[in-house]
Amino acid sequence: MLVTQQPVLRKFWYALVPMTDLDQGPQSFTLLNTPLVLWKQADGQPAALLDRCCHRTAKLSKGFVTPEGHIACGYHGWEYDCRGACRKVPQNTDGTIPPGAGVTAFHCQERYGYVWVALDDPIAPIPDFPEDGDPAYRRIFQFYEHWATSPLRVMENSFDNSHFSFVHKANFGIFDQPAPSKYNIEETDYGFQAETLVPINNPPESYRITGTTEPITHRHLINRWYQPFCRRFGCSYPASGIDHIIYNCATPMDDGHMVLVQWLYRNDKETDCSTQELIDWDRAITTEDKEILEATDPDACIDLGRHAEFHMHSDRPGILMRRKLMQLLESHGEKEVFRSA
Numbered sequence: 001m002l003v004t005q006q007p008v009l010r011k012f013w014y015a016l017v018p019m020t021d022l023d024q025g026p027q028s029f030t031l032l033n034t035p036l037v038l039w040k041q042a043d044g045q046p047a048a049l050l051d052r053c054c055h056r057t058a059k060l061s062k063g064f065v066t067p068e069g070h071i072a073c074g075y076h077g078w079e080y081d082c083r084g085a086c087r088k089v090p091q092n093t094d095g096t097i098p099p100g101a102g103v104t105a106f107h108c109q110e111r112y113g114y115v116w117v118a119l120d121d122p123i124a125p126i127p128d129f130p131e132d133g134d135p136a137y138r139r140i141f142q143f144y145e146h147w148a149t150s151p152l153r154v155m156e157n158s159f160d161n162s163h164f165s166f167v168h169k170a171n172f173g174i175f176d177q178p179a180p181s182k183y184n185i186e187e188t189d190y191g192f193q194a195e196t197l198v199p200i201n202n203p204p205e206s207y208r209i210t211g212t213t214e215p216i217t218h219r220h221l222i223n224r225w226y227q228p229f230c231r232r233f234g235c236s237y238p239a240s241g242i243d244h245i246i247y248n249c250a251t252p253m254d255d256g257h258m259v260l261v262q263w264l265y266r267n268d269k270e271t272d273c274s275t276q277e278l279i280d281w282d283r284a285i286t287t288e289d290k291e292i293l294e295a296t297d298p299d300a301c302i303d304l305g306r307h308a309e310f311h312m313h314s315d316r317p318g319i320l321m322r323r324k325l326m327q328l329l330e331s332h333g334e335k336e337v338f339r340s341a
């Protein structure tokens with residue numbers, strides 16, 4: 001599936017940049033091949049327009065934010081509001097504006113410290129992170145980075161219990177126990193929830209992460225897939241009662257490049273395990289996933305009838321994702337578009 005060729009994917013929310021990035025001025029971001037300018041308005045809310053001035057096409061992300069909170073083009077100073085309407089042409093001292101002058105605007109809002117955008121009218125809400133704002137949890141912004149792969153590969157990988165013994169054998173994976181834990185999967189309106197219990201290696205360097213000193217411990221996982229490209233890794237360590245809950249948004253930039261956003265919620269204290277320890281711990285694991293995923297073909301085929309890849313039992317969550325994505329396309333009158341060989 002080429003994500004930029006499936007218009008229905010424009011109807012979902014994606015996390016683009018941290019809100020704090022907008023304090024540096026207007027930012028550019030390419031979402032599904034659509035160049036955007038993002039900026040913070042006078043009321044603190046973010047806004048998103050096509051990154052192309054309607055006068056002589058200059059990128060608005062090269063411009064600046066006016067005291068009224070509009071975006072001004074850096075070339076000749078034309079100003080636009082959050083709806084994309086041209087509000088000022090500085091050269092026209094009588095205040096006139098060419099009729100119809102404006103730029104395409106997109107749905108944009110802040111959530112969980114990030115700017116989220118939907119290119120077309122959204123058909124699903126931004127996924128709910130119930131831990132966000134809950135005083136029992138601290139929120140850690142772990143990663144915000146470019147990956148040279150596709151969001152579907154990242155989503156499938158995060159429900160794939162067969163890769164731990166290989167990709168993560170240097171830390172939590174148990175190399176000589178490759179048989180994967182089975183998931184109980186429940187389909188939901190947003191996608192599905194998958195629950196399982198996974199044994200993991202627990203060497204001394206992870207005692208503060210897991211909160212236990214057992215050499216082998218367990219993760220109780222309540223994971224969720226939010227169609228198309230968000231997921232929850234709902235990990236609890238039964239031996240300690242520590243929750244290590246990760247949310248990801250795999251934001252598609254083009255066919256083969258995406259941004260990985262990762263939030264972590266923990267129900268312990270900074271003195272139990274510091275923010276930096278938690279980032280370093282997940283850094284090693286995430287880098288292992290990134291390296292292997294960037295070595296796959298990003299154009300994962302969702303049409304199982306094509307038999308483009310072979311499968312095994314533990315691919316079941318990924319196969320369900322592919323089926324549901326096919327249904328999504330079909331219900332919007334789309335066919336899957338592939339990369340031509």
Ligand code: FES
Nearest residue numbers: 053055056073076
């Ligand atoms: Fe933007 Fe001229 S190109 S104001």
Ligand code: CO
Nearest residue numbers: 163167168289
């Ligand atoms: Co992994």
